[in-house]
Amino acid sequence: MAKLAIVVLADTKSRGELGRAVNALMTAKELKEAGDEVAIVFDGAGTGWVGVFANPEHRYHRLWLDVKEVVAGACAYCSAAYQVKDAVEAAGIPLLSDFDDHPSLRSYLVKGYQVVTF
Secondary structure: OOEEEEEEOOOOOOHHHHHHHHHHHHHHHHHHHHOOEEEEEEOHHHHHHHHHHHOOOOOOHHHHHHHHHHEEEEEHHHHHHOOOHHHHHHOOOOEEOOEOOEOOOHHHHHOOOEEEEO
């Protein structure tokens, strides 16, 4: 069984960044469907994707719904800094502040997860 923590750092400003964010969700979906342990963390500029994907009009909203249950959360500090905190909360995604108001990636490492970034 694989254990993977996927960190989405991609910004919402370009088509290439959309590709990275979608690839993160697709990777999570593959692992989830295989019965592996997977967690998605939105960090940095990537916190902006939560509100984008949560929008029912977005073309990848269905993919978002497929993996939403494995979204561990979004960085509390970055959500505020990028002014997307309200959208993150409206989507029902937890704000992570385990380490100095940021998510703790170490917590995944000590549990045997590999960490990959998109």
